[in-house]
Amino acid sequence: MASKEEIEVANHGHDVRYSKRQWKGVDIEPIPFVKTGLGPMGESFDVFGDGTIQVIRTPGHASGAMTVLIRNHEQSVLIAGDTGYCQESWRQLELPGPVDDKKLMINSLKWVWDLEKSGCVILASHDPKVKQDIIQL
Secondary structure (H helix, E strand, O other): OEOHHHHHHHHHOOOOOOOHHHHOOOOOOEOOOEEOOOOOOOEEEEOOOOOOEEEEEOOOOOOOOEEEEEEOOOOEEEEOOOOOOOHHHHHOOOOOOOOOOHHHHHHHHHHHHHHHHOOOEEEOOOOOOOOOOOOOO
16 A cells, blocks of 8 residues: 555656556555544544554655554554654754655644654654664553
8 A cells, every 4th residue: 555646656657766667567555545634634544443553644755655653542653754854854844855845844744743742752764863672552
């Protein structure tokens, strides 16, 4: 599964991140995002239908960018993906590399920062300062 926007970009092969031959013969279904009020766009997909794992639209870096929010009753962890490369991305609004839409990127970073301030652990995918650890929820 991938976002509809990323599938479209991948299928057209005009983006340097994708090569059509990587997707040849692979049937990728779009994530069925719905309006939930969660995330900067208010759209997410509840993977198990119980709120424990949510895939959330966070466009900006790419039109189809997303994050994954994992929750239990007491804790939450956000896997930021390319939405923020490191803590400075959301804490200081430093844009992560190439950006598809600057306004959407800033909105997504602000949402991540608000989530962190509420106590959520944020895992940035490209942060060399992040130490390997086990997070138990």
